[in-house]
Amino acid sequence: MRVAKNVVEARRQLLADLLQNQRYLPLEQICSRLSISEATARRDLVELQRSGRIKRTPGGAFTEFSDKFPSFTERLGRDSDRKNALARQVLPHLVSGSTVYIDGGTTPYALARLLPEAEIPGLKVVTNSLPVVELLSGGDVSLHILGGDLVARQSLLIGERAVRAMRDWKINISILGAEGITQGGIWNSAPEVVALQKAAMANSKRSFVLVTSEKIGHRAGALLASWEAGLRLITDATERQLASARIPSLKTERI
Amino acid sequence: MRVAKNVVEARRQLLADLLQNQRYLPLEQICSRLSISEATARRDLVELQRSGRIKRTPGGAFTEFSDKFPSFTERLGRDSDRKNALARQVLPHLVSGSTVYIDGGTTPYALARLLPEAEIPGLKVVTNSLPVVELLSGGDVSLHILGGDLVARQSLLIGERAVRAMRDWKINISILGAEGITQGGIWNSAPEVVALQKAAMANSKRSFVLVTSEKIGHRAGALLASWEAGLRLITDATERQLASARIPSLKTERI
DNA sequence: ACTTATATGATTGATTTCAATCATATATTT
DNA sequence: AAATATATGATTGAAATCAATCATATAAGT
Numbered sequence A, B: 001m002r003v004a005k006n007v008v009e010a011r012r013q014l015l016a017d018l019l020q021n022q023r024y025l026p027l028e029q030i031c032s033r034l035s036i037s038e039a040t041a042r043r044d045l046v047e048l049q050r051s052g053r054i055k056r057t058p059g060g061a062f063t064e065f066s067d068k069f070p071s072f073t074e075r076l077g078r079d080s081d082r083k084n085a086l087a088r089q090v091l092p093h094l095v096s097g098s099t100v101y102i103d104g105g106t107t108p109y110a111l112a113r114l115l116p117e118a119e120i121p122g123l124k125v126v127t128n129s130l131p132v133v134e135l136l137s138g139g140d141v142s143l144h145i146l147g148g149d150l151v152a153r154q155s156l157l158i159g160e161r162a163v164r165a166m167r168d169w170k171i172n173i174s175i176l177g178a179e180g181i182t183q184g185g186i187w188n189s190a191p192e193v194v195a196l197q198k199a200a201m202a203n204s205k206r207s208f209v210l211v212t213s214e215k216i217g218h219r220a221g222a223l224l225a226s227w228e229a230g231l232r233l234i235t236d237a238t239e240r241q242l243a244s245a246r247i248p249s250l251k252t253e254r255i
Numbered sequence C: 001a002c003t004t005a006t007a008t009g010a011t012t013g014a015t016t017t018c019a020a021t022c023a024t025a026t027a028t029t030t
Numbered sequence D: 001a002a003a004t005a006t007a008t009g010a011t012t013g014a015a016a017t018c019a020a021t022c023a024t025a026t027a028a029g030t
Helices: A005-022 A027-034 A038-050 A070-093 A106-118 A130-136 A160-167 A191-202 A239-244 B005-022 B027-034 B038-050 B073-093 B106-118 B130-136 B160-167 B191-202 B239-244
Strands: A024-026 A055-057 A060-062 A099-102 A124-127 A142-145 A148-151 A156-158 A171-177 A180-182 A185-188 A204-211 A222-225 A231-235 A252-254 B024-026 B055-057 B060-062 B099-102 B124-127 B142-145 B148-151 B156-158 B171-177 B180-182 B185-188 B204-211 B222-225 B231-235 B252-254
Touching (some): A005 A027, A005 A038, A027 A038, A027 A060, A070 A171, A106 A171, A124 A130, B005 B027, B024 B027, B073 B204, B106 B124, B106 B171, B106 B204, B124 B130, B191 B204, B191 B222
Parallel strands (some): A099 A124, A099 A171
Antiparallel strands (some): A055 A060, A180 A185
């Protein structure tokens, strides 16, 4: 019999969590613990494997990695639905064989979360974000890491070497995060982060900035780009919100 | 046909180590990697399971870790004491303010484990190993990552970009791993790994290779360096073992 | 040197696991 | 309210996996 979609997803999430804890579970135990038939268990496993959350063996399933960056993941927090929605806007732009740069920060990370499911053949991912690395390693995409100095608190790489490493790349699309947007443009607090983001823009055919609505009107220490730069804003803010902050909606994609 | 006992035990140890690294291996791969029949593989697995070193699933086997520090730490496996002993030899050479390169692989990783306790002020660590990054991030050392292409299975960075990034550094001491040492020199299997190690040597005042005794006499695909190169060997092999493999003990430090 | 012990690969029949198919109950959509 | 879509458990034949057995070559013991 059919069952509500959220029930299905909740059960699968439960199974994924269970496997995170237990490392390996034989099929039999999956069935009994979740009180589902073997057929359903198999179907759940197929789906979880497809989205890269688990791996299967004959007779069971296991998880390869545990969360090495829990603090970061937590930061995704409860806005994750909205961040996901922003990230989803980017997906159509990621064509097979292209190269995408995924910046540090939680919003670009949301895009990384969508990639295993999206299954874009031949996609190259360049990043300075260790959580992105951890998330995508072992998956299908080919993964490349900028060198640089680690900022442990943020789990990302910055510095002169990172900027130089960036110059080695030809990026099709850069996905950037921001801490604030104002009439003046797009802002982040750390100058080193902005330096790297500028390098990313300079080496990308197109760049997207993903910002959730609460960041409107905020200013920070370093200006990434003014609105004249060839930068597209993706936000869930309303026209009204953008207008009241005097942000030109020309180059903006809303949800 | 019967085979020497030490051969059997060595193979089983190799399999155990392999499983420590790979987490899970299907039976088929176990057979092909070790070049043994299915029957022998099964018998090895039975024994390894009996002694509690691995767990089996239908069609394969995996290792389970106590999940206090679920990451790479346990992957050192049961040689960790010996690897630690090798790594400890290096510590006196790491002076305050110096820069050390820690290569991928479990033996150099053993050195990383010692660093937090050693509390060497102003130490800079450069690495291509993600487990090293994970281990040391948040600690006192300043941590720098080579860029490059991720080899997910090994959790390390290699490739042309990694080599180029290496050239940016002035390293005081490089800590390298190896898969085998023979009269001819020091060996590793992957040419890309060796390329990076050579770059590390070229940019280092001194380089150490850490190898446990069972690697003596093994050859692999790519030669890292012959004994003429300015490379110091640190091993727990005995004089006798070294002599019988015709390895010059001049530049060797034993435990 | 001779005997004994045992590690190995091949084979085999029993068992387990798998993916596909189907009827059905119930979400979801219209 | 009716029509459609789909998640589920049961079934089934095919494929994979398993443990046991056997002959043999060679290490280990005497």
